[in-house]
Amino acid sequence: MRPRRLAAALGTLAAVLALTACTGMPAPAPSPTGLNSGADCGLPDGVRQTRFGSDIGADLGGIILGDGRTGVVLAHQNQSDLCQWLDYGVVLVQRGYRVLLFDFGGFGVSSGGSSTNAQQVAAAAMVLRADGATSIVLMGASMGGTAVLIAAPTVTPPPTAVVALSAPTVFSGNALDAAPKLTMPVFYGAGDGEGSFTRMAKELYDLTPATAKKLVYGPGTFHGVSLLDSGTSPLTLALTDFLTANAPALPPATPTS
Template identity: 55%
Template sequence: MNRAVLRLVAVATLSMAMAACTSSSAETPEPTASAGLDTGADCPGLAEQGRRIVFGQPLGTELGGLVLGTGSTGVVLAHMAGGDVCQWLPYGRELADRGYRVLAFDFAGSGSSPGSGVSRAEQVQAAAATLRAEGASRTVLMGGSMGATSVLAATPTLNPAPAAVVALSPPTAYGDADASTAAPKITVPVFYGAGELEANFPDAARQLYNATPKTTQRQLVLAPSNQHGLFLVDPGTGEAGIRDQVKAFLDRHAPTA
């Protein structure tokens, strides 16, 4: 490949998606107003643009989240290790301005959410169910690094199935989330992205892309960047090529209307 000419590597295989999976362990919750969880405390200027909620109680956990926007297509934003909702809020605001209903949340043991024994995949399932309870008719799962692995692990067991999945710099496994086991079971459109200059993560993205069934609409984009995870699409740090590719993927598979 001539890297001086082609700086963005995109591999796409388009086909009809298979039928959605039929089971999920997450009950549909009734999200409540924030009850003492100061979600987004480390970024008050951004957090005040969203509405704080608490969800996950039917699973035996309390997860703090911020809802932005009011669209009928919901997007779950799952953060990276060592982070919280603040990581996603600049991009989340951008999505909300484009007409999406967005839920960025703190995984258990991160940010405002107390620790629990609930798996990360179940937490993502609860977030998707919460968006539906909030009024979204369909959902997208999007995550960076640890969050990317978590949304992939959640996808095959989510019912209703997500409209699409975006995984940025996903490890093949992280803690209790195993993306390598989930990838062969994914039947909904899935976008794998990473920075070409990251260590290990481009190879992991390729591995997961290759493990995803060829009958699934799947896309792999490697950007000429050392940015990691969600920072690939962040309005301030992101790589323009991959930002554009993610936008086109969402417009194609999960438009706002």
């Protein structure tokens, strides 16, 4: 490097270091493996970053918590990101589940390309299974609820159970076409005062042939994830019973010597 260019580079570096010292701000650090998903959530210890979706033309960021053999994919609502599900995800981990929370393309840190929401959910299920989950639950709220319903018939092996809270019948795909194909246990939830969402939950429930299906209404206009805000609400307790009966938490596999 020529003397003048070297001097200029050293001057720039000195200026950066001086600014860092004056402001007390740390120098930029590399992001963790993945896309640094959930950076604004206040993530708990033990979070593992994951990045996936290249096979469907997407670049999706997510986090994995827990090590149980029953995995739960948590799909968020419109105009939100994975942080929305974090509190309930931690509850599931405490019960022995492994969970994957991710940002849909166009939200949080993710870009979806031409992939559909349902394709992104299916890709998340594959990641969770590759991480060690031997059975998968697909759980989504509002937009995410529609996505898990549409994704469920396309996932191989099929999900053990599906949970859709306040799911519209149509959002980035048509859940009315998917519901008749759902043969696994399905839990539908909505607020009893949610208007069209209350009606659509019943419509999807009626179209679902699964014998172990359940429809539970929460109070008032609570929507999606907020239906679970109270850990002792009838809907939250009903969901816990549903998971225990149809997709119980299985402990981590015992290492073989």
